[in-house]
Amino acid sequence: MAGTAVLGRLTWQVGTVTALREETSTARTIVVGLPQWPGHLAGQHVDVRLTAEDGYSAQRSYSIASAPANGNLELTVQRLPDGEVSSYLAGALEVGYPLELRGPIGGWFVWEPDTQVPVMLVAGGSGVVPLMAMIRTREAAGNKAPFRLVYSVRSPDTELYKDELAERQRRGDGLDVTYVYTRTTPPGWPVPPGRINAGVLESAGWPPDRRPAVFVCGPTPFVEAVANLLVNAGHDSRLIKTERFGPTGGKS
Amino acid sequence: MGIVSPGFHGRRQAGQKLPPGQYLVTDFPVLSAGPTPRVDTGSWELRITSETGQVHSWNWAEFRALPSEDITVDIHCVTKWSKLHTGWQGVSLDTLLAGVETSAGFALARSYGGYTTNLPLPDLRDGQAWIAYEFDGSPLAAEHGGPARLLVPHLYFWKSAKWVSGIDLRAKDEPGFWESLGYHNYGDPWREQRYWGD
Numbered sequence: 001m002a003g004t005a006v007l008g009r010l011t012w013q014v015g016t017v018t019a020l021r022e023e024t025s026t027a028r029t030i031v032v033g034l035p036q037w038p039g040h041l042a043g044q045h046v047d048v049r050l051t052a053e054d055g056y057s058a059q060r061s062y063s064i065a066s067a068p069a070n071g072n073l074e075l076t077v078q079r080l081p082d083g084e085v086s087s088y089l090a091g092a093l094e095v096g097y098p099l100e101l102r103g104p105i106g107g108w109f110v111w112e113p114d115t116q117v118p119v120m121l122v123a124g125g126s127g128v129v130p131l132m133a134m135i136r137t138r139e140a141a142g143n144k145a146p147f148r149l150v151y152s153v154r155s156p157d158t159e160l161y162k163d164e165l166a167e168r169q170r171r172g173d174g175l176d177v178t179y180v181y182t183r184t185t186p187p188g189w190p191v192p193p194g195r196i197n198a199g200v201l202e203s204a205g206w207p208p209d210r211r212p213a214v215f216v217c218g219p220t221p222f223v224e225a226v227a228n229l230l231v232n233a234g235h236d237s238r239l240i241k242t243e244r245f246g247p248t249g250g251k252s
Numbered sequence: 253m254g255i256v257s258p259g260f261h262g263r264r265q266a267g268q269k270l271p272p273g274q275y276l277v278t279d280f281p282v283l284s285a286g287p288t289p290r291v292d293t294g295s296w297e298l299r300i301t302s303e304t305g306q307v308h309s310w311n312w313a314e315f316r317a318l319p320s321e322d323i324t325v326d327i328h329c330v331t332k333w334s335k336l337h338t339g340w341q342g343v344s345l346d347t348l349l350a351g352v353e354t355s356a357g358f359a360l361a362r363s364y365g366g367y368t369t370n371l372p373l374p375d376l377r378d379g380q381a382w383i384a385y386e387f388d389g390s391p392l393a394a395e396h397g398g399p400a401r402l403l404v405p406h407l408y409f410w411k412s413a414k415w416v417s418g419i420d421l422r423a424k425d426e427p428g429f430w431e432s433l434g435y436h437n438y439g440d441p442w443r444e445q446r447y448w449g450d
Contacts, residue, residue: 009449014255047446050271051254052262059273059332084263084275092259100254105447107287107433132256220282224395227287237365244282 010102012049018072022230023160027126028090029065029076032099039068042137043110043130043215043243044105048074050085060085063130063217063243064104067140076160078126109215109243113141117213120205121149122196122226122241124218126197128160130216135168147175148212150204152196152222153185178204196222198229217243230247271441274334281393282331285429289365289415293399298383300348303356308332308348312399315383318343323382325405327412328441340403342384345376356421360428361402364415369428369439371404371411373421380406380420383416409438409444 016034044064051057057241066074079090085225093099097100111119111134119138123133127149138147159179169177181193206212214235216226223244231237265276293312298309310318358372375381384403385392392398397414397430404411410430431437436445444450 010447012254012421049254050257050260050262052260056264056273057254057261057273058262061331088260090258094258097258099257100256105434108430110432198266220395224282224288237289240287242284244288 012100012102012107015072015099015101017095017099020093020095021047021066023076026090026158027078027160028073028112030089030099031060031072031074032101033072034101035071037069037071037073038104039070040064040073040104041107041110041112042067042133044104044106044133044204045115045130046073046105047087047101048075048089049099049100050083050088056192059103062089063133065129065132065136067133067136076129076132109217109241111137111169111215113137113143115213116143118206118210119145119147120203120212120214121147121251122205122214122216122218122230123149123151124191124196124222124226125153125158125243126160127216127218127222127243128199129217131215134215135165138175138240139168139173148205149177150177150196150200151177152179152180152182154182155213156181156186176204198233201226201229202233205230208236211236211239213241214240216240216244220244263272268336269329270334272447274328274332275443277333277335278381280335280338280396281329281331281409283329283331284395284414285367286365288395290394291364291365291399291415296399298348298354298400298416300421302352302354303419303423304354306353308352310348315343315400318384321382323384323403325403327405327409330408330410330435330439330441330446334441336438339388340382340384341386341389342382342400342403344379345381345383346379348383349377352421354421356423358422358425359422360422360426361411361413361416362418362420363413364417367413367415368427368433369402369413370426371407371413372425372438375404375407376419380404406440408436408441410435411439 015034018033019031045061049059054189062075078087108179180196261362296312298310326336328334360370381404402413402416
């Protein structure tokens with residue numbers, strides 16, 4: 001697993017879907033068995049390639065959700081409206097189907113389990129997927145670095161990994177999770193729905209003088225807003241790693 | 253051809269000739285490794301440094317006084333999206349390099365915020381590269397690399413360094429930021445040179 005940035009050529013390999021888990025009404029985790037998986041670092045992604053009978057193919061990148069393990073990996077795919085690939089992966093795909101992919105890819109947005117500095121994870125929507133890989137890798141490696149996750153979701157029914165995160169937090173082994181609900185809160189939630197803001201990042205994250213490693217992942221406007229708030233709060237921009245997806249949300 | 257994905261039909265885009273593995277978008281996604289640097293044109297400077305250490309520099313006013321061009325090009329991001337017929341305004345690297353004496357074979361572009369990317373110097377010449385400061389008729393937004401970014405549309409878009417601050421001309425090639433982290437050293441989308449070894 002060490003040094004798996006990317007070594008040598010990344011060849012396409014054919015895995016088999018061994019399990020499917022519905023995470024929400026629009027997101028699904030796909031467990032893929034792979035004959036030769038070199039392992040990966042938490043935060044890396046794979047390229048998935050789908051091929052139609054006439055040879056037409058389409059590729060997309062998906063973050064890996066699981067901790068490194070021999071012979072398999074998990075992807076969590078959010079079905080996008082009109083998503084050419086995601087609607088297949090979170091739709092027609094069934095257990096036993098072949099799935100072609102290559103990876104692991106990306107040597108920047110990664111957390112390595114031999115580090116002990118505090119970690120701050122900030123997720124918007126399905127941006128939680130690579131951050132979940134970090135949380136799972138931390139436990140699998142027996143790492144005790146304190147982690148704080150701030151997870152912004154539209155509503156309770158769009159939370160990914162809800163039970164697992166609740167269980168991990170209950171265990172009290174150094175992972176704190178704070179939810180931000182932007183449209184609908186759970187019943188009895190102490191604050192009205194609203195966007196993530198400086199106050200939440202300050203109270204639920206780490207102060208800048210602790211020099212946490214910060215990972216922010218989500219839609220572009222979310223990541224832009226959070227990264228700016230963190231820089232304005234005094235966090236060192238060199239310690240903030242970002243991964244953005246989706247459109248800019250307007251003409252720019 | 254890869255193995256067939258049972259039940260996958262796909263959405264063919266008739267009449268569009270895209271590089272292999274790319275799909276068409278109409279919006280303009282953003283990819284950056286960290287927070288967006290805020291660069292003030294009052295202190296902005298572009299420096300071209302030759303392999304002998306000779307520096308040519310332009311402040312914003314000097315840069316904007318150079319002859320500029322309307323540029324309409326297709327762009328291709330390694331994350332698979334392509335955007336066609338994008339409209340830019342910028343200064344050709346031919347203009348910027350005209351007075352620079354060099355026999356360097358390579359270039360390393362540098363950005364405010366610390367980003368770097370490398371490319372062969374000939375890829376910056378002959379009408380193939382610009383320093384762009386307008387997109388779609390408006391000043392280039394910070395998240396897209398404003399006030400000015402490199403624009404080298406024949407290579408994957410990570411080579412088009414946002415927030416460009418300078419270009420070092422080098423006798424020897426040196427990998428930049430993504431090129432050190434698993435991405436291809438050259439990055440030709442038509443040959444699908446995404447990652448090391450492609």
